[in-house]
Amino acid sequence: MTSLPAWLKSGRVLIGLTIITIVAVCAIFAPYLAPHDPSEQDLLAMLLPPAWAQGGDAAYPLGTDSLGRCVLSRLIFGARVALTVAFLASMGAMILGAVLAHVAGYFGGWIDWFIGRIVDVWMSFPPVILSLILMVGLGTGLRNVILAIILVDWTRFCRVLRSEVLVVTRRDYVAAARLLGFSHWRTITREIAPATLPLLITLMSLEMGVAVIVEAILSFVGLSVGAQTPAWGQMIADARQNIYQAPWNLICPILAIFFTVFGFNVLGDGLRRTLDTRLSETERA
Template identity: 45%
Template sequence: MTQTPAAPAARARLLRTALRSPSALTGGVLVLLVVLCALFAPLLAPFDPVAYNPADRLQGPSLEHPLGTDIYGRDTFSRVLFGARTSLAVAAISITLALLAGGTAGALAGFFRGNVDVVVMRLSDILLAFPAVLLAIALLAFLGGGFWNLTLAIAVVYSAPFARVARASVLRVREEAYVEASHALGNSPWRILFRHVLPNAASPLIVEVSLRLAFAILAEASLSYLGLGTQPPAPSWGQMIADGRQLLETSPWISIGPGLAITLTVLGFNLLGDGLRDLLDPRLRRQ
């Protein structure tokens, strides 16, 4: 397929807009840093994150243990690095499932309307009627804890917002002139949906993914704090904070390390989402 001359110019404008966005740059750097820490945790971690060492229990921050040790003598810094793997994996898998389920249902509802729209929107209303964490707790009470059940619960919770965003975006695109022209040429509805509507309705979903990743990380930490997430001794930021809650006055570093990791990660995804929203705004792309 021949590339139009406008394509490189459009990409150049998008790049200039991204470089002018402090939110996108700061968020991208923070997210990249967390992802790299998760990927290279085995190389960066100075100690085994699950190995017990009672002789070193509750040591304060030092050159050997930058974030101190916990009640079992485990290095907090190493556990924070490996905890990034757990949090990012749960967030990435759950949001991918939520996007596939909710985004597909919302796109079909917005494009075909009728009974499909009614059913999808009423199911979304039911899910959105419950607070996200409360609904996840109810699902985990039925399914049981653990990595995969936690991932599934978060995916179910956030499928409804994706359905609504996808529906709204598809409703806007389906009224465009090029979609009507494709109908007039006799193209099938499925071809129109996949060839013309979905590619042009994807921008809001991209922004929604970045923002929902932050919510998923917070949900994973909250549920792990309650003991419903990844089970010990596997490192999890929420579980690490729970382990240190009784020692905040005497050994606060046990909770401070994972707390800072959650804060920086969520901040990074939020800033990245804000930057993407500005970057993908058609009004900015015309500048």
């Protein structure tokens, strides 16, 4: 039996993975787990408190919102939007940013300069405003949310990875590969990319957390998925009206976001500690 890879032994990675697995299970099996249809309105049971509180109803474990919809069901279905956006948007941002970073860092010269200036200009826009403008232009919908996040956040990958690519490119083994006749493509994919992969994975797991937050912000202002699809940001926006009568309506989605983002961040930190070769043994211990 082969022993577990080092990164799986890290407590942080395990905690992160557990949290994300729980959220992912909720998202995938939402129709089976949720007690109600998330859009089903029960106007006779509006703003019910959680089941354990006084006046609660066991049929609605976390109570209902102002339209009498089951909060728990909406939370569970909301995980679908959150995770879809987290995975696809960070994947897209990673691909776009990583490709440009490798091109810039490897070839250097005016290409590096050009990509570097694009990143500079891009990053000078406030990210939330940029994504709001994009959403207004693109229109609402899951695909457009993902696209907006990719277009805002690829710069983060590009900036950080480029410096790593620069360091690796200067290693002698890259020069040796070129001397032996490796093409640029093969040098990048076989010699440089494997060395930047740990950083890439780490950045991606952190980016997933960011994507969850950005999606929540967009759906809070009503510029994400349509009103018919439950999303955590929307729930917060809805709950705002009745913040004094039904605070749990606000607290539940906030906790869900916190829980998920925390999971991604802990996972990212754990991966950084175990995969990053630059960290010394002592810090890893």
